[in-house]
Amino acid sequence: MTASVSAAKAQGLTLGFDNDPVLTSGSSASQALWLGRAVAEGAGIARISVGWASVAPAVRPPGFSPASPSSPGYDWTATDAAVRELSSQGLRVLLNFVYAPGWAEGPHRPASAQPGSWRPDPTQFARFATAAALRYDGHFPDPLHPGSFLPRVRLWQPWNEPNLNGYLTPQWTRSGSGWAPASPAIYRKLLNSFYAAVKAVSASNFVVTAGTGPYGDPPGGARMPPVQFDRGLFCLNARLSPTGCSNPPHLDALDHHPYGIQGPLWHALNPDDAAVPDIYKIARVLHAAQRYGHVLPRGPKSLWATEISWDSNPPDPRGVPIQKQARWLEQALYVLWRQGVDTVLWLQVADSPPIPNYGASYQAGLFYLNGKSKPAAQAYRFPFVTQRANSSRVKAWGLAPQTGSLAIEKLSGGQWKLVRRLSVSNRQVFQTTLTIRGRAVLRAQLGSETSLTWTQGA
Numbered sequence: 001m002t003a004s005v006s007a008a009k010a011q012g013l014t015l016g017f018d019n020d021p022v023l024t025s026g027s028s029a030s031q032a033l034w035l036g037r038a039v040a041e042g043a044g045i046a047r048i049s050v051g052w053a054s055v056a057p058a059v060r061p062p063g064f065s066p067a068s069p070s071s072p073g074y075d076w077t078a079t080d081a082a083v084r085e086l087s088s089q090g091l092r093v094l095l096n097f098v099y100a101p102g103w104a105e106g107p108h109r110p111a112s113a114q115p116g117s118w119r120p121d122p123t124q125f126a127r128f129a130t131a132a133a134l135r136y137d138g139h140f141p142d143p144l145h146p147g148s149f150l151p152r153v154r155l156w157q158p159w160n161e162p163n164l165n166g167y168l169t170p171q172w173t174r175s176g177s178g179w180a181p182a183s184p185a186i187y188r189k190l191l192n193s194f195y196a197a198v199k200a201v202s203a204s205n206f207v208v209t210a211g212t213g214p215y216g217d218p219p220g221g222a223r224m225p226p227v228q229f230d231r232g233l234f235c236l237n238a239r240l241s242p243t244g245c246s247n248p249p250h251l252d253a254l255d256h257h258p259y260g261i262q263g264p265l266w267h268a269l270n271p272d273d274a275a276v277p278d279i280y281k282i283a284r285v286l287h288a289a290q291r292y293g294h295v296l297p298r299g300p301k302s303l304w305a306t307e308i309s310w311d312s313n314p315p316d317p318r319g320v321p322i323q324k325q326a327r328w329l330e331q332a333l334y335v336l337w338r339q340g341v342d343t344v345l346w347l348q349v350a351d352s353p354p355i356p357n358y359g360a361s362y363q364a365g366l367f368y369l370n371g372k373s374k375p376a377a378q379a380y381r382f383p384f385v386t387q388r389a390n391s392s393r394v395k396a397w398g399l400a401p402q403t404g405s406l407a408i409e410k411l412s413g414g415q416w417k418l419v420r421r422l423s424v425s426n427r428q429v430f431q432t433t434l435t436i437r438g439r440a441v442l443r444a445q446l447g448s449e450t451s452l453t454w455t456q457g458a
Contacts, residue, residue, distance in 0.1 A: 016045030066127035069135035087151035122193035133201035158194035159210035179219035184232025211255035225272030234289035253302035264332035309347035309364035326375035330383035384451035
């Protein structure tokens, strides 16, 4: 069957990379190489994680003004450089802040708590957020380039994985003979203070919540299950009914990190955990909060996934085979998108050096350390997924790598035969239903770009 149709308008999908050191460190030539590749692969966003404690002084000097971006004591050198480099390639920067300086933590931090994680002071966090938002409002003089300004940053993210005690403590507090959640209320205050601060600088700033880690422990453990954490954040009980919430969370997008122990169709075993196909649980909590006015300001909210990956073999003997990594990558994009996610950041552009070994480093790159591409690069640049709906119909989904006439083709007699033609725009999601019976090998093709193939059974 051959037809000429337009790709249906649908929710979009923005891709990016998360905090990959190759984009912000190393030689200028190395950074330029990898930044160019990130953009060529279709990335639109790069996330930078910045330690609040690494920018702020360990001891506040005389005259320190925490809400001023030029206050003595602040050291923005590394952040300036990263924002400058990423913005120069047209990438939108998502600035993620975590870990408080000691003077902005709560009193009596136990030795077991990660420095910077213990009850961070929301008032001090707001002052720091003000300083950051003013520095990257597009009008702050660039200290390295007189007459120029530092780039504008519009995307902001307060904290990381606040349902894990490696980032935020305490997760729980004693309540009688049991445990009561503590981290959701602590994080709600941090989020709201940060939101108010950056929005006061510019209403067009966009605030993404800290991405929750995918798995949790029983009450009293080191990790709170993400769905339970979100219920607490939005002041909802286990039935998703409202509880008291004097200051509901303020946000523009809700984030989750849906790492999977297995592939993108593998559900988390525990009901309040959330792997790739379980984002609907996070969305259900968000929608309940919207119904009850427990998320502000009122109006549509986005769902993001700012960390996801699988390590590949090679080079990591413990990773998944490289073809499977590619397949899981594009299938994860589809499964997340289908559940309402509109922004996904893959962990790495390039593999990390195995220092001290593969077990201690990440090998989830689209490229090997030597610059050679993996099949995952093709899957990221031109994701294409098919799914049989019934004995006669196959659903096809993908993300166009450029504007043009996209062909979906079937292998027949050793040759590729046109099945469906779609008119698409650059980075547009496309989806269509094909009439195909029996086993079929399918691919998408656009200009010189070709997707990986998908084989459907009868």
